[in-house]
Structure formats: C-alpha cells, structure tokens
Amino acid sequence: MRSKKSQAVLARLKQITGTKTDASLSTALxxxxxxxxxWKGRDSTPYSLCVDIAxxxxxxxxxxxxxxxxxLRQPHVNAPANAAETATTQESTILSLWRLLDEDDRxxxxxxxxxxRRLRDLETQLSEMAATLASLGHSNKT
Structure with a gap:
C-alpha cells in the first residue's frame, strides 16, 4: 500500500495490537x-499484511x-452461519477489543x-445439594 497516510495505518495497527511504540508494534507484527x-521511510505498508490482520x-x-x-467488520447478513466460524470471529473481535484496553480495565x-465463573460454580453446587436433600427427604418419608 502506497500513500501519504501510511503513518495513520501504522497508528491504527498500533491501536489494534495494543502497542504504543514502533518496537512493540514490530514485535506484535x-x-x-x-x-x-x-516501511515508514518508503511511506508504505504492505497491503497483504493489512488484509491478513483485518x-x-x-x-x-x-x-x-x-x-x-x-x-470492527460487520457480519454478512446473507452468509450462512457456521458455528465454528462465528465463534472464531467473535473471539477475534473480543481479542481486538481487549487489546485496546489499558491494564487497569483488563x-x-x-x-x-x-x-x-465462581458464582456459576456455586449455583451448580447449590442445585446439586438441593437435589441431594430432596432425594434424602423422599427416602426418609418412605
């Protein structure tokens, strides 16, 4: 890609990768x-790299x-929904957004x-205990 806006593309790549410096961007890429x-000297960012990252x-x-x-890319309305592909896209979107956050927010x-997750585990344990108590109550009555 050749344009005077290559610096802006590199800035957006830093945003996507959650990096702040050129050194950290080169590591992320x-x-x-x-x-x-x-790339900066030629004012050029490889189009293929941008496509792959996108x-x-x-x-x-x-x-x-x-x-x-x-x-973020909008999902295609007419595209058939493949569960694995949808999950991968969703995970990629979440990861992209995660990388934009600062450490405190993360x-x-x-x-x-x-x-x-802890609350969900406790709710599961409580349900299991309630079922056990209910079955014990029924066995004591008979």
Whole structure:
C-alpha cells in the first residue's frame, strides 16, 4: 500500500495490537524493527499484511486502511452461519477489543469474569445439594 497516510495505518495497527511504540508494534507484527523503519521511510505498508490482520481480527479494511467506518467488520447478513466460524470471529473481535484496553480495565474485566465463573460454580453446587436433600427427604418419608 502506497500513500501519504501510511503513518495513520501504522497508528491504527498500533491501536489494534495494543502497542504504543514502533518496537512493540514490530514485535506484535512479528517483523524486525528495521522492516518497520523501512516501511515508514518508503511511506508504505504492505497491503497483504493489512488484509491478513483485518481477516484474523475481524477488523474492517475500510477502517484500517482509510480510517473510515466502524473499526470492527460487520457480519454478512446473507452468509450462512457456521458455528465454528462465528465463534472464531467473535473471539477475534473480543481479542481486538481487549487489546485496546489499558491494564487497569483488563484487570477489572478479568476479575468480573472470574467472579461470574465462581458464582456459576456455586449455583451448580447449590442445585446439586438441593437435589441431594430432596432425594434424602423422599427416602426418609418412605
């Protein structure tokens, strides 16, 4: 991709990957810092890289390349719903959003998720105990 907006594309790539520096972006993209520096010097970001990132992370190419429209790709209404593909897209979307959060927000969300899981486990245990008590009550009456 060749345009004067390559710096903006690199800034959006940093946003997607949750990175702040060129060094951390090159690590996230699994390229050398020299490669990233070369892209900046040529004012060029590989289109194929942008397409791959957009596809795997559920990001809109319009947003990534042009800064237009929503960041996340909208699902196709007419496309058949494949459960595994939908789950993968959903996971990619969640991961993309996760990477945009700062560390405090990530910790807060993780704590809330852990608490939700703990409560679900307790509810399951309570249901099992209630069933056991009910069966004991029936056996004592007979």
């Amino acid at each position: 699994q390229i050398s810092p020299q490669t990233l520096s070369s 596809r795997t992370r559920g990001i809109s190419l319009d947003w990534l390349l042009l800064g237009e429209g929503p960041m 910790c807060a969300i993780q704590s809330a998720l852990e608490e939700k």
